[in-house]
Amino acid sequence: MRHRLKDVAERAGVSVKTVSNVVNGYVHVRPDTRARVEEAIAELNYRPNLSARNLRKGRTGVIALAVPELDIPYFAELARHVVTAAAELGWTVLIDQTGGGREQERVVASGITEHLIDGLIFSPLALTAEDLAGLDGTPMVLLGERVDHGPADHVAIDNVAAARAITAHLTGLGRRRIAAIGSQRTPEGASARLRLAGYTAALADAGIAYDERLVAPAPVWHRADGAAAMRALLDSGVRPDAVFCFNDTLALGALRALHEADLRVPDDVAVAGFDDIEDGRFSVPTLSTIAPDKERIARLAVELLANRLDGDRAAPPKELTAPYRLTPRESTLGR
Amino acid sequence: MRHRLKDVAERAGVSVKTVSNVVNGYVHVRPDTRARVEEAIAELNYRPNLSARNLRKGRTGVIALAVPELDIPYFAELARHVVTAAAELGWTVLIDQTGGGREQERVVASGITEHLIDGLIFSPLALTAEDLAGLDGTPMVLLGERVDHGPADHVAIDNVAAARAITAHLTGLGRRRIAAIGSQRTPEGASARLRLAGYTAALADAGIAYDERLVAPAPVWHRADGAAAMRALLDSGVRPDAVFCFNDTLALGALRALHEADLRVPDDVAVAGFDDIEDGRFSVPTLSTIAPDKERIARLAVELLANRLDGDRAAPPKELTAPYRLTPRESTLGR
DNA sequence: CATGGTTTCTACAACGTTGTAAGCAACGTT
DNA sequence: AACGTTGCTTACAACGTTGTAGAAACCATG
Secondary structure, three states: OOOOHHHHHHHHOOOHHHHHHHHOOOOOOOHHHHHHHHHHHHHHOOOOOHHHHHHHHOOOOEEEEEEOOOOOHHHHHHHHHHHHHHHOOOOEEEEEEOOOOHHHHHHHHOOOOOOOOOEEEEOOOOOOHHHHHOOOOOOEEEEOOOOOOOOOEEEEOOHHHHHHHHHHHHHHOOOOOEEEEEEOOOOOOHHHHHHHHHHHHHHHHOOOOOOHHHEEEOOOOOHHHHHHHHHHHHHOOOOOOEEEEOOHHHHHHHHHHHHHOOOOOOOOOEEEOOOOOHHHHOOOOOOEEEEEOHHHHHHHHHHHHHHHHHOOOOOOOOEEEOOEEEEOOHHHOOO | OOOOHHHHHHHHOOOHHHHHHHHOOOOOOOHHHHHHHHHHHHHHOOOOOHHHHHHHHOOOOEEEEEEOOOOOHHHHHHHHHHHHHHHHOOOEEEEEEOOOOHHHHHHHHOOOOOOOOOEEEEOOOOOOHHHHHOOOOOOEEEEOOOOOOOOOEEEEOOHHHHHHHHHHHHHHOOOOOEEEEEEOOOOOOHHHHHHHHHHHHHHHHOOOOOOHHHEEEOOOOOHHHHHHHHHHHHHOOOOOOEEEEOOHHHHHHHHHHHHHOOOOOOOOOEEEOOOOOHHHHOOOOOOEEEEEOHHHHHHHHHHHHHHHHHOOOOOOOOEEEOOEEEEOOHHHOOO
């Protein structure tokens, strides 16, 4: 049922290599030969065996995208853009779910899928620079927070500036007791550190003293964690008049907790997020946020990988910065 | 830098095949031989070349999961479960985004990735039974609505019964003017047809006349479409006291539109969805819904595929039904 | 018609792996 | 002592493809 070059060759009365040449568009093939071969290909419904081709060529045409969790909307949206950008280069994307743990991420980085993929676009949570130091094999592009000058190409937005901008947006509304949700002390918390830095910088800009009690940790950044952190803040008695959540899912959880506490958003408490996920455009109220240009991030990552594959693998790693937009919505409307 | 069986064999002073045997856990290898080989493997950091293995075995260890869109939360959550279930069998999952169009889905089904994947788990939107008739190659499991007794294994929940159950939940609250959002006249709308059937059946059960004006179409089932459909219903003057949305994203859009119209949920209008996506547990108000057992669906699909690969490929297709739960939340609380 | 250069095609080897069959020890049984 | 059995290991071929090198056919030129 499944045919090989050899079958086509026999049917067309030529050598195996000639069929291969036709399949690969080699120019020096007589038109009538080409026609006979193409006819045979069609009749047998021949399709190349990719494993064999890959074995021979040392390329697979498959790249992997590794993200912590697919059902975090930000990563799902990012994945869509990466798939689209890669398709334009004829690549297939293998999406890998790491779970976000350091050990699992190390396994991915060290290339468990080696020999199956040509390259890797990697959005790590927990991985450190040392983990990456040992890697020699597959070309890799990192997304998200800088793993302090790691050995790989890297695409990110300016987290500190973005966090500073949205916090400034809150101070600009006249809010003074601005809480932050999502801080992390673990080494995994690179994003958290950068966004916290932006937050404190913006407070300083506005002449507001930093109050540790207004900063709530969140071990992971799911809705439930945002709700829990918000409840903890409210219970602690520090009456915030605004909250900057380090991502949108945290913010959606916080909205929920505020609702349960009978506080009005934005009247009593203004809420801001980060990532611009689809949900935030339809929540009640709609969510003010930082909108990273995900489409651009994906495209840059794919291009970096393409350059790495075709060009100099030993070239020094590139650091690219993608744009973002401050996107105010109902959750931070002025009073 | 990258080593082969041969390199390991030379270093350990054994034949290539013995190294292969060690790698594959063959039992008849003397402990000291095994130790020497494993040492050599570790020293060289050897990893098998999957292309070569695949070529030899005729299996790739990769299955594909094809879904319309990754950033529809239901599919993202489903994908996570499929990845988990497949990992237990040592499979890697290649996630493919079809976009939901009939032509693209046909390309996926006819196996553009042939020779790269062992099997396919496919959640089609637009595909018809005829499109599937021609397929001969890769084993396939269909998810979601039945493509009327297609030629492939199939896993789904009982859509009609589930839709009937949640509509009955609304009538049980004493609601009488129950709208439906998400109907589709296109052939793609298999889900829509089944859920509409459940809705009408439940109305009949409760002795409520079917009113066409209460049924709003939605070309696709995104949040924006739900909001638009809800607005259209409100503008048309048919004052509903409840809405059954054919999925959760539609329902979240409807919640938003009701909020903008200053109607209270559930007091003025009760809202129910379908799918039990994460967002619905944190929306304001939280969303009553039908919760399909996604974990079970994924597991069944993977098991069906495994049976197909190991067993009789010509066996008649199986139809499996996964359980669901009616999950009432705030959006349909009694008055 | 010899010369040299294209064009067209082919045979062969190689990519790295594993299944098959067979060889060689070592052992226990008769 | 001869025999079969079992445990361990190996040589070889094959999976389907493409790169290399070269043969054969063709063409244009002097």
